[in-house]
Amino acid sequence: MRSGMVSVIGRPNVGKSTLVNALVGQKVSIVSHKPQTTRHRIQGVLHEERGQVVFVDTPGLHKVETRALNKVMNQAAAGAIHDVDVVLFVVELTRWTEEDEGVLRRLEGLTTPVGLVVNKIDRLDDKEKLLPLLQKLSARRDFAFIVPLSAQKGSNLKGLVDELFSRLPEGDPLYPEDMVTGNDLGFTVAEVIREKLIRSLHQELPYSTTVEIEDYKREGNLDRIHAVIWVEREGQKKIVIGEGGAALKQIGTAARRDLERMLDRKIFLQIWCKVRENWSDDPKALKRFGLTPD
Ligand SMILES: Nc1nc2c(ncn2[C@@H]2O[C@H](COP(=O)(O)OP(=O)(O)OP(=O)(O)O)[C@@H](O)[C@H]2O)c(=O)[nH]1
Ligand SMILES: [Mg+2]
The missing domain is CATH 3.30.300.20 (K homology (KH) domain)
Structure with missing residues (x-):
């Protein structure tokens, strides 16, 4: 059996919470079309025969820290990068912003494997454009793996889960089998x-x-x-x-x-x-x- 922790980071609104919900097969984290929806670290547990993955959904890392709340949210997200087995950096396929750039900077020097999740591929009208877009994103860092998917449609989630299991350490499950979230x-x-x-x-x-x-x-x-x-x-x-x-x-x-x-x-x-x-x-x-x- 393999088991471990995977944190999910990225700027607001890229679909981190939608992804974690889709991966664990249940709604553990709230979703809205407005940025800065998630405010805490939220745990969601995926149980499979081959082991267990504990996902940590995080608030979207953002630039403008006008209020104390913004700082707390950014700190909660930034703190989740450490002490995990894999970091998933979630971006949108067709939109790269200054805030994505900021997330990338925070990952500099990190030795933990970072996988790039390119979300919202369902929005792409012309499939021919996928490869060039992925190539452009892959040049930004030496990612451990790159998985294009649609969290909303649930497409290619298995590809991502396979990538994760191949990188998790051998070990017993961290949580009991019936536990889907670590939050009360x-x-x-x-x-x-x-x-x-x-x-x-x-x-x-x-x-x-x-x-x-x-x-x-x-x-x-x-x-x-x-x-x-x-x-x-x-x-x-x-x-x-x-x-x-x-x-x-x-x-x-x-x-x-x-x-x-x-x-x-x-x-x-x-x-x-x-x-x-x-x-x-x-x-x-x-x-x-x-x-x-x-
Ligand atoms: N078209 C499309 N929309 C998606 C997909 N995944 C998420 N969304 C939408 O994107 C919006 C933001 O989704 P969230 O999951 O709340 O995004 P988040 O990254 O958790 O956002 P914060 O918590 O604010 O950081 C919602 O309107 C989702 O329905 C996808 O694969 N395709
Ligand atoms: Mg969220």
């Missing part, structure tokens, strides 16, 4: 609510919100959960709640549906929206909301 239940619930929130909000507002679980009670087949959506200003609270509470109700319903399916239990979910001014730039608030680099 309260965290997962908060993340599912945050996903619905991000998807329902526009422009910059998602960056000013976070979700905290205030109370979590298990009563037979029912989980009773009280959650708080924190925003930074009164005006934002109005938007989150919506006309007559309609927006908040929609977020709650969508989150409850997902959670009932994921946990196979009845969920009673109550969500409040509260203001904590400037929380995203306040180290004390970040600590309280569990937003620390580890």
